[in-house]
Amino acid sequence: MVLIWHEGALGDLLISRLALGALREKHPHEEIVLFARSEARYLLLKAGLVDQAYPTSLAVAQRFKNVARLYLFAQRPEAFSFLNPLAQTMVSVSTRPLRPQHLALQELEALGFWPSRLALFLQENKAMGRKVILHPGSGGRFKCAPPSAWRTLGALLKKEGFQISFLLGPAEKDLLKEFASEETILSEDLEGAVEQLNKAPFFIGHDSGLSHLAAALGLYTFCLFGPTAWWHWAPFGYTVAMVKRCQCLEKGLDPHHCPQPCLSEIRAEELARIFLDLSTTARWNHHLPKASGYNPGFVDNWGSVRKKAVEPQEAVVAAEEPRDSGKSGVPELGIQVVEVGEEHFPKG
Template identity: 25%
Template sequence: MKLARLAGPTPVRDKILAIFPGALGDFICFLPTLDKLTRDGEIDLFTRTEYGDLLPASVRMRSLECYEISRLFVSGVEEEEKLKRFFAPYSRVYSWMGSGQPDFVRNLTLLSNGKLKVFPFRPSVSRIHITDYFLSCLGAGSSDEITPHIPIRADALAWSGRLWQQSDLERKSVLVFSPGSGAREKNWPPDFYATVAEWWEKKSAGKNLAVLGPVEEERDKISGRGDRVLALRGLELGRVAAVISRCDLYLGNDSGVTHLAAAIGAKTVALFGPTDSVQWAPRGKRVTVITRNVECSPCLSPVMKSCLHHKCLTALSPDYVIGRLEELLG
C-alpha cells in the first residue's frame, strides 16, 4: 500500500523593507536589485506611487510621502509606538535614502533593531553603471547581461490597441520619441526631433508619436507640427510602456522614458550629450547609444547648466542621427 506523503510546513520567508527615492530612470536601473530581493523574501517597497504600473505583483508598494518615512527625519522618534509597530515585522531593511541624514539613520537603525543597511544614492566611483552600483549594494556581481525587464500590463496593451485603431496606426511604421527628460540640458533640440519626424514620414509613409512631459518648449515646437506628429500627454507609465511596445523604433534623450523603452524590449535609440553613457546608458539587446563624444563631455551638473554652446548635443545634427538610424534599420 502506498502511503501519502505529508506536506511539511511552508517555510516562512523573510519580510524585507526597501526604501528607494529615485526618478524613473534610477528606478528602472534599480529593478534588477529589486528582483534579487524578491528572491530572498517578501518585499514592501517605499517609492514613488507612479511606479506601481511597473512593479511585479509580488512587490507591495507604499508611497514615500507617508508618516512612517517623514518621521524618520525627526530627532528622537524611535520610541513612538506607531513607528515601532510598523517596522517590527521586518527582518531586513535596505534604504537608498537618508545616508547623509544622522537622524534618519539613527531612527531607522533603532526601529529596525539594527537590521538596517543604508547606502548612498549615488556611487562614490563615478564611472560605474548605475545598475551595477545598486546590485553591488547587495554584494552581487556586475554584468552587461543584467538588464531591467518590465512586462506590459494586459489592460494597458488593450488600451494601446484601441489607440492604434482610432489613430489609423495599424499596418503603419511607427516612430515613437520622447523629447524631454529630467533636465533641459540633456535634451536634443526640439527642431531636430521635428526634422527626424519629417524624414520618417517621407521614408516609409510612417507615423510619428511623441510622448510629452511638462516641458513647454517641446510641446510647442513638436506638437505644433500638425498632422505629422500625434502628441500623447499625461499618460500613466503603464500606457507609455504599451505605446512604445507597439512601435517600430523609439528615439529619446538620456531620460527615464528611454530606460523604460529599453526595459520593455523596444528597438531603442538613446541620444547622449553632456551625461555619461558609461554610467547612464539604458541596457538591453536592442539598445543603440548615439553620442559625439566631444572633448568636454561628460561634464558635471553645474558645468552642464552654465554651458553656453551645448555642442555635445548640437553636434548631433539631424543628418548625423538620421544616417545612424538608416544604418540601424538596414
C-alpha cells in the same frame, strides 16, 4: 519580510530593477514591500519584483515595524536615519555614481549578491511593425537636441516608411508648439506613457526617465547622450547609446552654463542613418526568452549573463570613463555605444 525604500525619480527607480531582481532571488520566501517616490513602483509590482508597493510615506512604513531587513536606495543614505527603527538591519545602497561603471552594476555590487539572471525587462514588448516613438524632451533641457533636429529626424524616417509619433510629458507642454504640425501625444501621467510605448517596437530619445521606461518595457531604444555620462546612466535592455563626446563633461565643467549646448549642432541625418542601420540588422534578438515570473533575463547575441565577482566600492571622479568598456558599451546590460558628431568643446 523585507522592506525597500527608494528615493529616486523615474529613471533612478528603473535603473534599480536589477537590484530589485537580485533581492527577489536572494529572499525567495520573504514578502518584499517597496516604498518608492516614483509612480513606476506599480510597474515593478506588476512585474513581480515586489509583493506590495506604496509611495514613500513614513506613516505607512511604520505599519511594518521590526522587519528583518530594510534596503535603502538614496543619494545620501545618511539623511534617512529616521528609518532605522523599522528594521533590525538596514543596508544602504547609494544611487549616486561612486565609480566609473554603470549605476545598475554598482548597486548590485553594493548588495554583495549577483543574481543568476538580470531582470533587464519588466515585460515582453509584443508590438510589431514600423512605429517609432520620438521623445524630444528631458528633465534637463541642456541634455536635449533642438526641436528642429527632431522634426528633421521624424521626416527622414517617414520617408523610409516608418510611422512617427512624438511623445511629450507633463513637464514638456512648452514643446507642443514646436511639434504642432506633427502627430504629437501629450501624456499627463506614467500610465498614459506606458500605453503609448506599448504600441511601438522602437523608441528614440534623450538621457531621460522616459528613455529608461521604454528600455524597461522592451522597446529597441536609441538614446542620445552628450553632456551626461552614458557609462553611468544609459538605459539598458535593447539599447544603443548615441554619444556625442563632450568636453564639458570630461573636464568636469557645468554644462548648464555652456553658451552653446553640447547637442545644439547634432545632425538629424546622422541619427537617422544609425537608426536605419541598427534597427534592421541581426544585432537585435527579436524573440525574448520565454520565462515565467518577473525575470525574462537577457540571452541573445549581445552575450549571455555571467556571474561577476563583487568588488569593494571606492570613490572616483564621476566623469571618468570606464576603461574596460571604452567606446563599445556595456554588453552584459545590452548597451551598445555609437559615437555621433564632432567632439563638443565649451564656448565662452
